[in-house]
Amino acid sequence: MRVLLLNPPGRRIYIRDYFCSKTTKSNYLFHPVDLVTLSGTLASRHETSVLDCMAERLDPAAAAARIDELDPEVIVALVGSVSWDEDRPFLANQAARGRRVIAIGDVLHEASEQRLTEEPWLEAALHVFSNEDVLAYLDGDRERIEDMTVRDATGAPERLLRLERKQRKGGFRVPRPRHELFPTEGYHFSFARSKRFATVLTDYGCPYPCTFCVIGTLGFQTRPVDDVLEEIDELRARGVKELFFMDQTFGVVRDRGLELCAALAERGDVSWTGYTRPDVADDEMLGAMRAAGCHTVMMGVESADDALLAAYKKGYKSSIIADAFRRAKRAGLRTVGTFIIGLPEETEASLQRTLDLAIGLEMDFMSLNMAVPRFGTPFRKQALDLGLAEASDLVMDQGGADAFLPTQTLDRARMVAMKKAMVRRFYLRPSYLWRRVTGVRSLWELGAQFREGLALLRRNV
Ligand code: SF4
Numbered sequence: 001m002r003v004l005l006l007n008p009p010g011r012r013i014y015i016r017d018y019f020c021s022k023t024t025k026s027n028y029l030f031h032p033v034d035l036v037t038l039s040g041t042l043a044s045r046h047e048t049s050v051l052d053c054m055a056e057r058l059d060p061a062a063a064a065a066r067i068d069e070l071d072p073e074v075i076v077a078l079v080g081s082v083s084w085d086e087d088r089p090f091l092a093n094q095a096a097r098g099r100r101v102i103a104i105g106d107v108l109h110e111a112s113e114q115r116l117t118e119e120p121w122l123e124a125a126l127h128v129f130s131n132e133d134v135l136a137y138l139d140g141d142r143e144r145i146e147d148m149t150v151r152d153a154t155g156a157p158e159r160l161l162r163l164e165r166k167q168r169k170g171g172f173r174v175p176r177p178r179h180e181l182f183p184t185e186g187y188h189f190s191f192a193r194s195k196r197f198a199t200v201l202t203d204y205g206c207p208y209p210c211t212f213c214v215i216g217t218l219g220f221q222t223r224p225v226d227d228v229l230e231e232i233d234e235l236r237a238r239g240v241k242e243l244f245f246m247d248q249t250f251g252v253v254r255d256r257g258l259e260l261c262a263a264l265a266e267r268g269d270v271s272w273t274g275y276t277r278p279d280v281a282d283d284e285m286l287g288a289m290r291a292a293g294c295h296t297v298m299m300g301v302e303s304a305d306d307a308l309l310a311a312y313k314k315g316y317k318s319s320i321i322a323d324a325f326r327r328a329k330r331a332g333l334r335t336v337g338t339f340i341i342g343l344p345e346e347t348e349a350s351l352q353r354t355l356d357l358a359i360g361l362e363m364d365f366m367s368l369n370m371a372v373p374r375f376g377t378p379f380r381k382q383a384l385d386l387g388l389a390e391a392s393d394l395v396m397d398q399g400g401a402d403a404f405l406p407t408q409t410l411d412r413a414r415m416v417a418m419k420k421a422m423v424r425r426f427y428l429r430p431s432y433l434w435r436r437v438t439g440v441r442s443l444w445e446l447g448a449q450f451r452e453g454l455a456l457l458r459r460n461v
Pocket residue numbers: 206207208209210213214215216248249277300
């Protein structure tokens with residue numbers, strides 16, 4: 001079959017992947033990892049193409065024209081709660097043109113039978129992108145499907161079925177992701193050391209239980225290191241040596257993380273950014289990552305408030321975070337702290353403590369995410385119980401352009417104003433700007449950092 005992997009068009013730059021969606025917080029846009037992973041699976045059996053309307057900045061008319069040229073029989077599309085009001089009409093129009101539409105995204109992650117009932121253009125929903133469900137579905141072999149929502153038209157009325165058969169744990173294999181199908185222009189990654197980069201996934205899901213995060217609900221599986229190296233070697237052969245590892249905690253399976261680092265260090269020509277956790281990032285792991293070409297490490301700080309960290313099951317305290325950032329600096333790595341702000345217990349004082357921590361730890365970048373009740377998370381249930389959100393609220397954004405939730409003491413407007421002030425106070429310190437400028441390695445990087453910084457500040461005036 002002719003199958004198109006589609007990142008649909010939108011009014012703003014949306015990041016829709018891994019059952020999350022948001023507007024970009026500056027200018028960044030990386031390859032959507034769901035489509036990257038599915039590209040290998042689909043291309044192993046079908047004539048597969050990719051259209052990323054975000055990377056190519058296509059408006060709906062231009063996107064529709066490109067799809068007509070490709071003339072797919074099946075479209076596998078990303079959708080997101082951030083863009084649901086735009087995704088629905090665009091994809092419904094494609095279905096009206098006789099194309100089968102299958103979708104994956106946060107907005108379909110919960111109550112998917114209801115979503116399919118409401119959206120007759122949508123043939124089926126994928127709930128995992130690291131398995132062969134899409135192939136089984138296109139083969140018409142429902143027995144092989146592990147987790148999808150499908151229509152059953154054998155009786156009347158039609159029934160919607162959530163086929164959920166397998167706990168995700170252990171290992172998984174996917175055919176080599178076909179990076180070569182993706183556009184070579186249009187992606188930007190704030191921490192990349194060179195223009196061309198690739199997004200690589202070496203594991204799936206997360207073994208931790210942070211209650212606001214959907215990825216912790218997906219199970220946890222790892223890919224064989226040899227498969228990952230095959231993918232990276234193919235990228236290197238095409239001159240792509242800058243990577244973004246999308247694993248949520250690099251090194252969470254310690255021996256495997258060290259094995260991958262040793263293999264990358266042996267190659268000696270790869271540089272990369274990855275996420276890890278403060279309680280995983282000991283000196284040995286950070287040193288191995290640095291030797292393997294890692295230049296930037298991102299760690300979930302979330303909040304400086306130990307009570308908040310405990311309430312949302314982060315599994316560590318702020319003192320552990322502080323130690324990890326010091327170790328990363330010692331290892332010669334740039335550091336990014338990612339935060340979640342605007343949880344119900346958030347106050348002006350807790351936001352101030354969070355900003356003080358970010359500044360005190362001399363982070364190279366501070367990434368603020370607004371709390372949203374993500375589909376499928378324990379926090380969603382809590383927000384609904386507290387009356388902070390409605391089950392019918394399908395459109396939300398954690399990018400920070402708006403606040404979806406008020407806190408118990410801050411209304412939405414105050415929350416947005418506080419978040420913008422935090423961004424300005426962090427990034428507009430003269431000592432910080434000096435560090436940024438003197439830390440770049442090339443003219444390209446200087447330009448890229450300047451553009452990213454400008455885009456970030458424009459969104460936070
Ligand atoms: S916040 Fe990070 S560590 Fe926690 S569940 Fe999500 S991905 Fe895992």
